[in-house]
Amino acid sequence: MPAYNEERRLGPSLERVLAYLEQQSFPAEIVVVDDGSRDQTSVVARRCSNERTPVRVIRYANNRGKGYAVRVGMSEAQGQLMLLCDADLSTPIEEFEKLAAFVDDGYDVVIGSRALPESDLRVHQPWLRERLGRTFNLLVRILGVRGFADTQCGFKLFTRRAAQDIFPRLFTDRWVFDVEALLVAQTLSYRIREVPVTWVNSPATRVNVLRDAVRTVWDLLRVRAVWLVKRPRRRLVIEEAASLARPK
Numbered sequence: 001m002p003a004y005n006e007e008r009r010l011g012p013s014l015e016r017v018l019a020y021l022e023q024q025s026f027p028a029e030i031v032v033v034d035d036g037s038r039d040q041t042s043v044v045a046r047r048c049s050n051e052r053t054p055v056r057v058i059r060y061a062n063n064r065g066k067g068y069a070v071r072v073g074m075s076e077a078q079g080q081l082m083l084l085c086d087a088d089l090s091t092p093i094e095e096f097e098k099l100a101a102f103v104d105d106g107y108d109v110v111i112g113s114r115a116l117p118e119s120d121l122r123v124h125q126p127w128l129r130e131r132l133g134r135t136f137n138l139l140v141r142i143l144g145v146r147g148f149a150d151t152q153c154g155f156k157l158f159t160r161r162a163a164q165d166i167f168p169r170l171f172t173d174r175w176v177f178d179v180e181a182l183l184v185a186q187t188l189s190y191r192i193r194e195v196p197v198t199w200v201n202s203p204a205t206r207v208n209v210l211r212d213a214v215r216t217v218w219d220l221l222r223v224r225a226v227w228l229v230k231r232p233r234r235r236l237v238i239e240e241a242a243s244l245a246r247p248k
Helices: 007-022 041-048 066-076 093-104 127-143 160-169 177-187 209-229 233-245
Strands: 030-035 055-060 081-085 109-113 120-123 155-159 192-196 198-200
Touching (some): 007 030, 007 093, 030 041, 066 160, 081 093, 093 155, 155 160, 160 177, 177 192
Parallel strands (some): 109 192, 120 198
Antiparallel strands (some): 109 155
């Protein structure tokens, strides 16, 4: 759970997650990455920890961006399944069960989506943000990664193997990390499934529409340029092994 200046929203969100996990049979942990907050985000997170479900807090001094925070969290998480969940719980934690069902079916990466016909958007974003989001999704399909209606929903589930393979390769520190993660996952031939989820817009967003739109488009172009020439090593190893196995 990446968090930046979330002292007001984080406590209720963690209590809801902890209450949900108390009802489950599997062990779990919560990893909160304090992305250089200037408020009491880390203090609030530590207060929520309990004996059955520890809340581990990782904090660094300077704000680096959501993508950087997620990479740090994924590198520290211990679970066999790793869920990326936003601090505002715009997607309720109970939706985890929808995603986990597809891991049982053999998928490596399962992403929540606000844009599928079955998605349940109970509180919409403001009109301008929705239009910019649709425009961004179009740019993603053209320049970034194809086959997904919504790459930016902050509710994504990874198997441990996939997370350890994907996230160390990423270089994007801010919003486009979602696109880069899916692009790398596709390149590595991981099975990905997009799943409709419930979503409630949080009015206290950290996104500045005009400033972040320009930065996001630039980051998207940079990701596309880099991954046109760069290929993950794992894919090369697979291709080399297949070549060696062919009869001469």
